Amino acid sequence: MENILYPILVLGGIGLLFGVLLSIASVVFKVEVDPKIEEVLEALPGANCGACGFPGCAGLAGAIAEGKAPVNACPIGGQKVADNVAQIMGVNAEAVDKNVAVVLCQGSKSKSKDKAIYEGVQDCRYEAELADGCKACPYGCLGCGTCYDVCDFDAIRMVDGVAVIDKDKCTACMKCIDICPKKIIELVPYDNEYIVKCKSEDKGKEVRGYCDIGCIACKLCVKNCPEDAFTFENNLAKIIYDKCTNCGICEEKCPTKCIWTSNEKDQEAAS
């Protein structure tokens, strides 16, 4: 009898003890979860891509419910998700400032020089570790297509050795931005037509030496901009997107045409 009784008593006892302890603990250590968090989480896309900067959709849902993040913080979901979340939170969704990623280099094979021939693994991260890559310009796109590989939305194409991003397909998920070893992919406002597509901080003469389409620090765009929407640092002009009115004067004045309208010409280049 004991042979059967003891095991049953001991196992049952331990099981019961832990069960009771756990149920007590779950009450004692209860973490108050705002019911709004669950609702917001339902409304989010659930892709857990991390593009919002929070750890997954659950992290963002928590931040939104606590008011630490705006209702339109999800860059993937766009206006539709923002509206749904706003309804749950009881506020009006502000119009989402949509951003898209842009490769700030146009130094394609025909327009820029190489300092060496690279025949290693076709991965920019690897090439960048070998003497900064084969391109003569230390700031240029290496063209191995590592960003193309990580893009989940089929928005990146390789055109003559330079990555080009389709702004209508880009969801600003930041994956290409994180993986680019040259750090030449940046987020710009979707509505902005004109972008200085160059990251070279070298002096004009050097840039002319290795690239036909780089920023040569002539400052013509800075001087001619009617809105004063340029900053100029380290031999590189940059548009302040908030001030830019898309007038296009900078593009006309730019001698190397490194200021480009963001989408139309990319489409042309691709076709």
Add this chain to the structure above:
Amino acid sequence: MNLLTILVSTVFVNNYVFARFLGICPFLGVSQKTETATGMGLAVTFVITMASAITYLVYHSILDPLGIGYLQTLTFILIIASLVQFIELVIRKMSPSLYNGMGVFLPLITTNCVVLGVTIINIQDNLTFLDSVINGLGASLGFFLALILLAGVREKLELADVPEALKGVPIALVSAGLMSIAFSGFSGLV
């Protein structure tokens, strides 16, 4: 046995991953990034050390005196699973930052064979209470070390020119095997 000897022995010589081949599942599953490997390693260290202490007490104060030692596998699983649940509840309340760091990995290790393996080996080897705890600590540190090492290797492998057929898990398994051989160099140290 000297406590330091036990520690060095379980971390390097009798490493639970490389010499006893326990805990291979998380070893391969969570070793893609050093960051997640660290979280998992911390969680495992915590759970194994705690489980070693509690299972020792339960075995020697309840199971052994009643002569039902054959129930140890069942009882230990029960204890480990409940313990992990309990720890998860506590750190979720006490330290949200710690919970974010290792909380997600805790449910993964409830039924991990390395946790059960360590507690059973503790009993088999007739270790004392303190020895058991140190053995558990050493085992989990050894697991931590193995996990971090493989994660580091795999991060580099991502950039390497691996033949198409070996990409991903196959090359990770090959690396793990080579690391295991390398660790056999420690045998005879203690």
